[in-house]
Amino acid sequence: MANYNYTRPKDQTTGNGDVLGDEGRGALRACVKVTIYGRPETRRYSDQEARERVENCYASPERLNSVVWEEFPGPSRDKDRNCYLEKTFNVVDIFNALDKFDSMSYVEKYPKGEPGSEKTKLLIDKRRADIEKELKEATCNPDKRHRYSLSVAQRRVRDCYAGNFLSDGKIELPSVNRDKYNIEDICKTVDRLDRCNPETYSYKEREAYMEISSNRADLQKKYEEAVASTGTLHKYERKEDAVKCLQACYHKKHCCVSRHSVFPCEICKHPEYPSLEVYCIFKLHDALRRHDKDMRGLHKYPDHGPGSDKLKNLIDEHRADLSKEYEKFLKSDKSKLSAREYSRSEAERCVRDCFAGSFYGDVDIFPTKKDESGMPSIFQTFDIFDIKQSLDYFDTQKPFEKYPESGHITDNRKKEVEAMRADIEQDYKVATTKCDTEHGSGFIIGDHFILTNKHVIQTYLDKEDSYEIHISNASIGELSCKVAHCDPEKDLALLYCQDLNSQQRSICPLQLSIQPLLPGMQIFSFGYPLSHTGKTALLVTGNVSGSKETLSGHLMAVLNCSLISGNSGSPVVSWINNQLKVVGMATQKHFKEILTPEERIVIERIRESMQTCTIQVSDEAVDYFTLSKRPSFDSDSYQISIQLLTLKLYDALETHSQFNLSNALPVKFVVEFIKNFTTEYTGEFKEELEILCQEYDVCN
Numbered sequence: 076m077a078n079y080n081y082t083r084p085k086d087q088t089t090g091n092g093d094v095l096g097d098e099g100r101g102a103l104r105a106c107v108k109v110t111i112y113g114r115p116e117t118r119r120y121s122d123q124e125a126r127e128r129v130e131n132c133y134a135s136p137e138r139l140n141s142v143v144w145e146e147f148p149g150p151s152r153d154k155d156r157n158c159y160l161e162k163t164f165n166v167v168d169i170f171n172a173l174d175k176f177d178s179m180s181y182v183e184k185y186p187k188g189e190p191g192s193e194k195t196k197l198l199i200d201k202r203r204a205d206i207e208k209e210l211k212e213a214t215c216n217p218d219k220r221h222r223y224s225l226s227v228a229q230r231r232v233r234d235c236y237a238g239n240f241l242s243d244g245k246i247e248l249p250s251v252n253r254d255k256y257n258i259e260d261i262c263k264t265v266d267r268l269d270r271c272n273p274e275t276y277s278y279k280e281r282e283a284y285m286e287i288s289s290n291r292a293d294l295q296k297k298y299e300e301a302v303a304s305t306g307t308l309h310k311y312e313r314k315e316d317a318v319k320c321l322q323a324c325y326h327k328k329h330c331c332v333s334r335h336s337v338f339p340c341e342i343c344k345h346p347e348y349p350s351l352e353v354y355c356i357f358k359l360h361d362a363l364r365r366h367d368k369d370m371r372g373l374h375k376y377p378d379h380g381p382g383s384d385k386l387k388n389l390i391d392e393h394r395a396d397l398s399k400e401y402e403k404f405l406k407s408d409k410s411k412l413s414a415r416e417y418s419r420s421e422a423e424r425c426v427r428d429c430f431a432g433s434f435y436g437d438v439d440i441f442p443t444k445k446d447e448s449g450m451p452s453i454f455q456t457f458d459i460f461d462i463k464q465s466l467d468y469f470d471t472q473k474p475f476e477k478y479p480e481s482g483h484i485t486d487n488r489k490k491e492v493e494a495m496r497a498d499i500e501q502d503y504k505v506a507t508t509k510c511d512t513e514h515g516s517g518f519i520i521g522d523h524f525i526l527t528n529k530h531v532i533q534t535y536l537d538k539e540d541s542y543e544i545h546i547s548n549a550s551i552g553e554l555s556c557k558v559a560h561c562d563p564e565k566d567l568a569l570l571y572c573q574d575l576n577s578q579q580r581s582i583c584p585l586q587l588s589i590q591p592l593l594p595g596m597q598i599f600s601f602g603y604p605l606s607h608t609g610k611t612a613l614l615v616t617g618n619v620s621g622s623k624e625t626l627s628g629h630l631m632a633v634l635n636c637s638l639i640s641g642n643s644g645s646p647v648v649s650w651i652n653n654q655l656k657v658v659g660m661a662t663q664k665h666f667k668e669i670l671t672p673e674e675r676i677v678i679e680r681i682r683e684s685m686q687t688c689t690i691q692v693s694d695e696a697v698d699y700f701t702l703s704k705r706p707s708f709d710s711d712s713y714q715i716s717i718q719l720l721t722l723k724l725y726d727a728l729e730t731h732s733q734f735n736l737s738n739a740l741p742v743k744f745v746v747e748f749i750k751n752f753t754t755e756y757t758g759e760f761k762e763e764l765e766i767l768c769q770e771y772d773v774c775n
Contacts (some may be wrong), residue, residue, distance in 0.1 A: 081583065081655035094599065094616060099655045102648065105577075105585045106601040106612035107546040109527045109570070109644060110514040111534050114541060117506040119163035122147045128169050129176070131495045133475055134484045138242070139176065146172045170503040173496075181472040183238035195237055202235050206466065209459045220458045226374070226431040227382040228457035229440035230389075232465045233427070239420055241474040244436025246423045256422040258415070262401045264422075265394070265429045272373040272432070288450065290323040291363070298360040307343050307483060309356040314339075317354035321362055337362050342483055357483035367451040368439060374432040380456075386431060393428045441465050509543070516602035516612065516645040517546065517570065518657065519584045521767055522577050523760045525570040526745065527644035528662055529561045532568050536561065546572060549610040550582055560752040565629070565740060566662050567748045571760060585646055587771060588656035589743040592619045592632035592647075600636060600661055602645030612645075620736060631738040632659055638737040639664060647739045659739035746771050 081102050095102075120128065125147040130136035147168075150159035185199065186192035213220035223231070233240075249260045297309045311317040314337065322332045337359065339352035376390065377383040400415075417425065427434070441452065444461050477492055478484050515531030525546055535542040536558070547553040556572035577584055592598070596619040601612040617636025624630055634647065638661050647659035750771070753764040 081585075082653060094597075095614070095655075101583060102585060102646075102655055103601055103612050103614070104548065104550045104582045105519040106646065107517050107519065107525060107548045107551070108514055108603040108610075108612075109517040109525070109531050110545045110547065111512050111532060112509040112543045112545055113512040113534070114506060114509060116541075117165045117167070117502065119165055120169065122149050122162055122164070125164040125169055125172075128495065128499060129172055132173055132477070132492055132499070134478045134488050134492055135476075139475055142176065142179075142241075143172075146175075166499060166502040166506050170499055173499060176475045177473070179241070179474055181242075181474045182236045182240045182469055184236055184470070186237040192237075199235055199237065202231070203466070206231070206235070206459065206462060210463050213459045220460070221381045222456040222458055223382045223462075224378050224380045224456060225452055226377040226433075227380065227386050228462055229433070230377075230386055230431065231382075231462050232440050232469070235466055236469070237424075239423055239427075240438040240440075240469070242436075242438040243423075244434045246426050246434060248419070248422055248426075253419075255416040255418065257417065258397065258400045258404045261417065261422050261425045262397055264426050265397070268373065268426070268430065269375060272375070272430075274375045275378055275431075287324060287326065291450075294320065294324060294356075294359060294363060297356050301356045301483075307340075307355045307357065310343055311354040311359075312345070312351065314352065314354060317359060321359055321366075324363055325366070332362070332366060336366065340483065342485055342488070355483060364439070367453070368433075368437075373430055373434055375430055377431040390429060390431065393425075397425065397429070443468050512542070514603060514605075514641060515643040516641065516661075518601070518644075518646040519575070519577055519582060520587065521584050521760075521763050523571050523573065523575050523763060524559070524767075525556065525572065525575075526646075526660065527568050527570060528660070529563060529566045529568040531644050532558065532561075532570075544570065546570070546575075547610065548612065550580055551575065559756065559758065560748075562748050565744050565748055567660075567740070567745060569749065569752065571758075573759065585648070585657050586654070587742045587746055588651050588658055589741075589746060589771075590649070590651050590656070590658050592622070592659055592739065592741055594619050594621050596649060598634060598636065598647050598649045598658065600634075600638060600642065600645045600647050602638070602642035602661065604639045605641040606639075607641065615642075623738070629744055630741065631662070632741055634659075634661070634737045634739050635735060636661075636737055637735060642737075657742055657745075659741050660745060661737055661739050663738045664736070 081098050126143045129143055129146075130139055133139060147164060148162065150161050152159050185196045209221070246264065248256060248264055301308050311320070317337045318332060321337060325332060337354055340355040340358050343353040343355045345351040345353055376387050439452075441457065441461055441464075443464055444452075444457070477496075478489060512534060513531075515527060517525045517527030517531070519525055529536075532544055535544050544556050544558070545553050546556050554572050554574050556570045556575075559569040559571045561568045598617055598619060600615050600617070602615075603612055607613050615637045617634050620633045620635045622630045622632050632647075638645065642661050643663070645661040646657045647661055648655050649658050651658070749764065750768050753761070753768050756764060
């Protein structure tokens with residue numbers, strides 16, 4: 076490390092009025108403002124309150140149920156204390172969750188860093204290319220396009236993605252609370268499902284649905300009319316009428332509609348009789364889709380038809396690969412944990428690939444398909460245009476929309492959603508806005524190290540998660556830094572800044588000298604008092620008045636120098652053999668307490684009370700202090716204002732003391748602090764500190 080000196084020119088004398096000279100003024104570049112940035116304390120929400128705030132940002136919050144519970148879990152049980160620990164969340168947690176849900180993908184197109192992910196990515200690209208090729212051929216010759224059963228068509232869509240669809244039903248795997256699964260878990264799940272479900276679909280009842288297609292078409296027409304209108308055109312005030320309308324859309328053999336199948340609509344409550352339940356066309360349409368979806372059972376193989384043989388072979392190949400892996404697992408030494416571990420998503424996908432049908436609760440793969448047959452999707456056929464349309468839909472679909480594309484959402488509900496989002500965003504801006512809570516001074520002693528007082532950064536030390544330390548001046552701008560070491564007794568703190576690089580910035584670090592601070596000795600100090608808003612440190616001059624002993628036993632120099640709050644951590648420098656060196660560090664201004672212990676307790680109580688209430692000055696108070704108006708008023712209404720004034724006056728006595736004397740820590744204690752710490756330090760730039768310690772031995 077280069078050895079920098081601030082040298083006084085030979086022709087400069089102390090009587091020419093320039094105590095620093097051009098060389099000495101370079102030391103200002105090595106003095107920094109040490110600022111503590113913090114964020115205001117914000118309200119904490121219970122898990123239930125946090126969930127409600129996020130859910131109210133969407134017009135259909137029921138879709139969020141599972142993911143919101145994962146983001147804001149309820150109380151956890153503490154076994155040691157035999158109690159439940161309540162978790163709380165702030166607006167930052169809520170905002171981040173909202174941002175996460177808004178940007179979440181409905182389904183992951185490619186795998187993320189899983190074993191064999193590159194191979195899977197290539198396979199997905201090939202499947203999509205095959206769909207594009209078939210689509211091009213079908214566009215040229217629509218009459219020759221292939222028709223596929225539901226199971227074949229939806230499998231082609233699913234195989235173009237690596238992950239599960241967000242709204243898919245959960246597959247019951249062994250030990251559902253585990254994070255990892257092995258091949259044994261997967262094979263046992265497949266075997267259990269094989270025993271519970273038939274092998275293929277049955278289309279024998281398809282023709283029966285032709286008789287009731289007109290009923291389904293009529294319900295669909297009413298729904299489309301309601302969507303196009305600003306209100307609900309079709310309502311049922313008797314539950315029996317709504318159920319009867321829905322039952323007419325199903326064959327008696329497959330009808331699973333009951334009184335519990337249709338739910339009243341909260342939005343469409345009767346204006347004159349709010350307690351009267353109303354069943355609107357939107358609720359009937361939801362029930363129709365729900366029952367159509369429930370009719371899709373889980374089957375090992377697809378029914379015969381275009382593409383069914385290919386899908387059957389694909390299922391058999393996948394099952395064969397799993398069986399081969401399972402046999403290898405059984406022969407291996409399980410204690411060595413040699414088997415591959417699957418995440419829950421991977422394990423579920425392996426199980427799904429063993430079947431042609433849908434699991435209970437699975438998402439509708441063809442939500443945008445226009446139904447002209449009047450039959451449930453289980454009895455319909457699909458072509459390459461339907462498959463491509465589904466891919467385009469899920470490639471851009473978000474799982475959670477502010478307002479769903481379909482459904483009964485009123486203008487009032489939209490306003491409520493926008494109001495909640497605006498409220499959260501405003502609270503988030505306030506909670507994340509950094510504010511300068513307090514500052515002091517410091518000075519650079521190496522390429523990456525800065526010295527200051529411990530009490531300057533005490534707020535940060537008390538709550539590191541809520542505060543940041545920054546250093547700044549005209550040369551370096553503003554940089555973030557960390558705490559390397561502190562000494563409470565000497566009130567010293569050593570900071571390090573990875574981005575400082577003082578040599579590259581042409582900043583000469585200040586040198587330390589153990590020259591004693593003797594009475595009458597002329598000194599200078601550079602710092603950032605509270606009243607100073609400039610980027611370059613201010614110079615103050617003075618003399619050493621004497622010394623005093625501290626409670627911890629070491630001597631402090633007493634300076635007759637104009638140092639106030641904000642100067643803490645400033646270097647006290649002097650010309651030593653025509654070189655400007657640091658001989659001390661400003662620590663504390665002399666202050667005489669004028670209050671009794673009991674009065675100080677009252678002051679602290681006032682301070683605490685002011686932090687829990689809003690300080691407001693009434694209009695009457697403003698009028699009273701206006702010369703043109705002097706109305707009579709009740710003195711009780713000004714209590715808060717008087718308390719605030721009391722605190723300000725008391726704090727002013729500390730920051731603007733009538734004494735011009737300050738304490739300074741002699742540099743010999745600073746050198747001891749650095750040397751003792753360097754022997755134990757194992758962090759960044761240790762060599763830099765070791766070189767500094769060697770230079771102190773040579774120079775002093």
